Amino acid sequence: MWSVKTEAEMTVTSEQQHQWLQQMVNEPGKLAILAEHDGEMIGFLDFHNGNKQRIRHQGFFGMSVKKDFRHQGIGTALLAALLDWATENPLIEKVCLEVVADNTNALRLYQKFGFVEEGVKKKAVKIDEKTYWDLIVMARFVD
Template sequence: MQKFKPQILTLKNQKTVTIREAEIDDAEKLLNCIKTYVPQSDYIPKLEQEIKLTIEQEKEWINYFLTNENSLLLIAEFENEIIGNIDLTGNRRKIMEHTAVIGMGMLKEWRNYGLGTALLKLAIEWAKENSILELLWLQVYTDNELGLRLYRKLGFEENGIMKNFFKQDGKYFDNLTMTINVK
């Protein structure tokens, strides 16, 4: 059963992308996309060598989103290539199933063209229609100015900072938790 109706949109770079729900057959392309954008980002707290998923494990990961009502995995495609994704991972614990954490990433050459805004807006719209979800949350580096601007623009509120949460190359970064109510 399809949870999300595919959307076709034109970005600021005048390129047309399709945003749709990920399918099991997307596993290899999605894994390659993630393996490409993680080392391109200063704000994803994962190192390239830590991405050890096999294609089979990636298929299982995609299936998680397909089978859990409070979860969604969207991909952005351009000319049949995956260029980014967003996931809402709904909590499996009964007393927290009304919450989902957001993860998002995209290839460097697709940043600053409105793709992140489009992905996040569509995920929020889906969550508002979802009968289970009430609260979306995310974590962001406090010095990720572009990310912070996007999240604030779409209505996320700051909930607290964990100092020195991330440590990379001997340098510490603070982590901000942000939430948005969708009901």
């Protein structure tokens, strides 16, 4: 839906991607979901729970859908798969996210799935010297 990474931050090697995905597979509180069309990656969702005992029950996810494939139900399918997994995962009780405050399409999607606003992080993302984005923190309990 959105990304706060710059192009330089998104450059990773195949080996780095492989190591990251292997870590996701080996950790019971982590998940990566890939959406493909004709062999092309068109959407991605990753979820990470907390590393410490007191916060292992919750985690954050990030999701993106390639621009040409938005408004076709891909984000809905990715989010539904995450929530199905989280509901069945004995570690996970709470799914959290941060979304750009003016991303109304994403906000509607998250609200449709029962996420509620927990707070706002003012000027959380710096776009340039004069432009900032606020982030809305949302969450949903799955237990």
